[in-house]
Amino acid sequence: MNANLITAAVLVIGDEILSGRTKDKNVGFIADYLTQVGIDLKEVRIVSDDMDAIVEAVNDLRARWTYVFTTGGIGPTHDDITADAIAAAFGVGIDHDPRAMAILEEHYAKMEGAEFNEARKRMARIPFTADLIKNKVSSAPGFRLENVHVMAGVPSVMQAMMDEIIPTLKTNSQIESETVDTGLGEGLVAGALSDLQKAHPLVVIGSYPYIKDEIFATNIVLRSRDKAALKAAVDAVHALVADLKGQKQAQF
């Protein structure tokens, strides 16, 4: 792999995803966002609310990829153990952070009848040396420790945190992408597509079958950091599809 490539992993933390009770929407959002800005998402893991599982996954992913984004487990309840797990993964201490305490204190002071109780103070527990990640939706901050960004699991809060994080990241030159809907079954285009991939090494060509109205068809997705190379490959796919459709008609 290109050592200069800026890469990322997402770590989703939460029993509710693994039980099927909650359907994750964060991975798709983060994947789209990273692709848009030119960061290559290379791996996703979903683990349960278990200290050892989180520590192991964080340490594995942060050593492999440029950036890690975690979602979930930073709320006020007993099953929110992400902050402690991150501290353990980095071997640093953790305590109520004065900056986070100030933000939350101010927030609850404004809410009539809301006490800044012990449980809510848990949300101010931040590993030592971490930077806070504020957000415009909830007051409870996420945090960044080296290349690991720790975010909330609630989608609107996570999305607001991503908006804060993205401008701080290095990115690759952007990938351009084009999709050709062939209207043909994958088995019909596959052979020629393999040759086409070999002839266009600067373009990554993917083939994605789908079923619509009980017809098997295929989208061809072409991706490249090189515009001219992408155009040449897209033209070649269109020519291939026209050719195959011609043959198909001739067969009937």
Add this chain to the structure above:
Amino acid sequence: MNANLITAAVLVIGDEILSGRTKDKNVGFIADYLTQVGIDLKEVRIVSDDMDAIVEAVNDLRARWTYVFTTGGIGPTHDDITADAIAAAFGVGIDHDPRAMAILEEHYAKMEGAEFNEARKRMARIPFTADLIKNKVSSAPGFRLENVHVMAGVPSVMQAMMDEIIPTLKTNSQIESETVDTGLGEGLVAGALSDLQKAHPLVVIGSYPYIKDEIFATNIVLRSRDKAALKAAVDAVHALVADLKGQKQAQF
């Protein structure tokens, strides 16, 4: 962890998920299905169409959990490398499987104008010693090698394969689950919930915040294999919520 617990992992294989182009729906479906039949899904990974990445993930997951389910990468195109990766992970050979060839031959013979070409024959490449997983939607089979079940990425095909696989699996006694929508912010219930979890060790109590109409509220989900223990914990949560709502009113 209980050594007798029947566990599972899902491995999603596909660049299209990591780029955000396709939003995965298979993890949620498999999670629901496994929970329903009483198998604990413990981990999910999503990796790219890369031989080393797939081999490493498969070997890691099959050593950790009772069952592994993979989705994606078993079609006819050059980027479909899952079958080869599984063979490599197990250190077995791979070739066109006579059983799979027979199924596909019959299928394409019935389709007017469809040739059983080289690309389509790729879908009959099955690692040695594997059992086929047939399905009622497409003719191309998945396969099982030891505890690893290799399925298509197209949701309707994957779902049909899961229907074939599930009756062959060992399951745990089923988990019962109850949800209490507290209508209260997580910070308000968190403290008492921690005590409640300690008092009900046979029940796993999760707290899931959500935002609705700009109000922060919380669902409490209780899970147990013991019906009586579950009922006692659910009653305790209802009592707690009533108590907290009483206090809240008293404050205003």
